[in-house]
Amino acid sequence: xxxxxxxxxxxxxxxxxxxxxxxxxxxxxxxxxxxxxxxxxxxxxxxxxxxxxxxxxxxxxxxxxxxxxxxxxxxxxxxxxxxxxxxxxxxxxxxxxxxxxxxxxxxxxxxxxxxxxxxxxxxxxxxxxxxx
Amino acid sequence: xxxxxxxxxxxxxxxxxxxxxxxxxxxxxxxxxxxxxxxxxxxxxxxxxxxxxxxxxxxxxxxxxxxxxxxxxxxxxxxxxxxxxxxxxxxxxxxxxx
Numbered sequence: 001x002x003x004x005x006x007x008x009x010x011x012x013x014x015x016x017x018x019x020x021x022x023x024x025x026x027x028x029x030x031x032x033x034x035x036x037x038x039x040x041x042x043x044x045x046x047x048x049x050x051x052x053x054x055x056x057x058x059x060x061x062x063x064x065x066x067x068x069x070x071x072x073x074x075x076x077x078x079x080x081x082x083x084x085x086x087x088x089x090x091x092x093x094x095x096x097x098x099x100x101x102x103x104x105x106x107x108x109x110x111x112x113x114x115x116x117x118x119x120x121x122x123x124x125x126x127x128x129x130x131x132x
Numbered sequence: 133x134x135x136x137x138x139x140x141x142x143x144x145x146x147x148x149x150x151x152x153x154x155x156x157x158x159x160x161x162x163x164x165x166x167x168x169x170x171x172x173x174x175x176x177x178x179x180x181x182x183x184x185x186x187x188x189x190x191x192x193x194x195x196x197x198x199x200x201x202x203x204x205x206x207x208x209x210x211x212x213x214x215x216x217x218x219x220x221x222x223x224x225x226x227x228x229x230x
Contacts, residue, residue, distance in 0.1 A: 025142055027199060028167045056145045059170070062201050069199035070166075100144060101173040 017048030019126035022057035026076060027067055032060050033075045035132035040078075043085025050089035051082075052123060053111075057132075058096045063107040079108045093119045134159040136223035138216075139168035140230040143176055148229040153180060161189035161223060163216055168229070169197040172204060181207060191215070 020039055024031040035051075042049045053061055060076060067074035082090065094113045097104065104113055114122060123129065139162060143149035149171050152162070164171055169192055171177050180190075190208040193216070197204050204210060211219075220226055 025145070025167050025170065025200075028140075056142050056167075056170070059200065064201040066199050066201075069195040072199075100170070 015125060015127045017050060017126050017128075018042055019050050019052055019123055019129045021052045021054055021123070021129065021131040022060055023055045023131060025056040025059045026065065027070055027072050031132040032057075035130070036075055036078060038130060038132075039087060040081070040085055043082075043087050046086070049085075049087050050091065050122070050126060051087065052091050052093075052119070053096070054093045054119070055096050056100075058092050058100065058102060061092055061106045061108070061111055062102060063105045065107070076107065082108065083110075089122075091119060091122050134161070134223045134225075136160070136219050136226045137162045138226065138228045138230075139164050139171060140166045140228065142167040142170040143174045144170060149174070149176055152227070152229045155227075156188065158187060161219060162191065163211070163219065164190075164192040165196050165216070166230075169193070169200055169202050172197070172202055172208075191219070 020035050022032060022035050026032045039049050039051060065074070065076060067076065082088075088110065090108070090111045092111050092113050093116065095116050097113065135157065137152050137156070137160060139149055139152055141148040149168070153176060156162075172192065186207070191211045192204055192208055194204075194210045194212060
C-alpha cells in the first residue's frame with residue numbers, strides 16, 4: 001500500500017476527498033478486499049471517497065465472476081452497497097480495459113470509463129490517494 | 133526431458149509469462165491457473181498459439197477461468213486439479229511461474 005499525500009494550497013482548495021486506486025486482480029491477493037474495507041469505512045464516516053480501477057484492478061469490475069468456484073468469499077458482491085455509503089464516483093481506465101480485451105459490462109452500475117488523460121485528471125482532483 | 137509450466141500470474145501485471153515462453157521447449161506443457169488464466173486474452177497467447185500450431189500442450193483449469201468470467205478458447209485443453217497432478221507425473225520437471 002502506497003500513501004501519497006498532497007498539501008492543499010490555501011488559495012486553491014479544489015482538491016478534496018480520498019481517492020482509492022485498485023490495481024490488482026480480485027482473487028489472488030487481499031488487496032481488493034482491503035481497498036473495499038477502507039472505502040466502506042470512509043463512506044460510513046461520511047468522507048468523500050472515489051474509486052479508481054486501473055491495470056489488473058479493472059478485473060474487479062467485470063460481470064459474471066464467481067469466487068465460490070475457487071473457494072473465495074466473493075467480496076465483489078459487496079460493491080453493490082457503494083450507493084448506500086454515498087460512494088458515487090467510480091472510474092475505470094479505458095486503456096486497461098482495451099488492453100485486456102474486456103468490454104464495458106460491469107457488475108455494478110454507474111462506472112465511468114475514462115481515457116488515460118481524464119483518469120489522471122480525475123485522480124488529481126483528490127487531496128489524498130491510497131493505492132492497493 | 134519435458135517440463136510442465138504452471139503459470140499463475142497475469143502477464144498484464146508481471147513479466148512471468150513472457151519469461152516462461154522464452155524457455156519453452158517442444159515437448160513442454162503449459163497449465164494456466166489462478167491469475168494465469170487472464171493470459172488467455174493476452175497478445176503473448178495469440179502469438180504462442182500461432183507459433184506452436186498445436187504442438188505444445190496448453191491447458192487451463194476450468195474453474196479458475198470460470199471464477200474470473202474469462203471466455204476460454206476451444207483450441208486448448210480444459211482440465212481440473214486431478215489432471216494437474218497427472219501432468220506432474222508425466223513430465224520430468226515442474227516450473228511454477230509466480
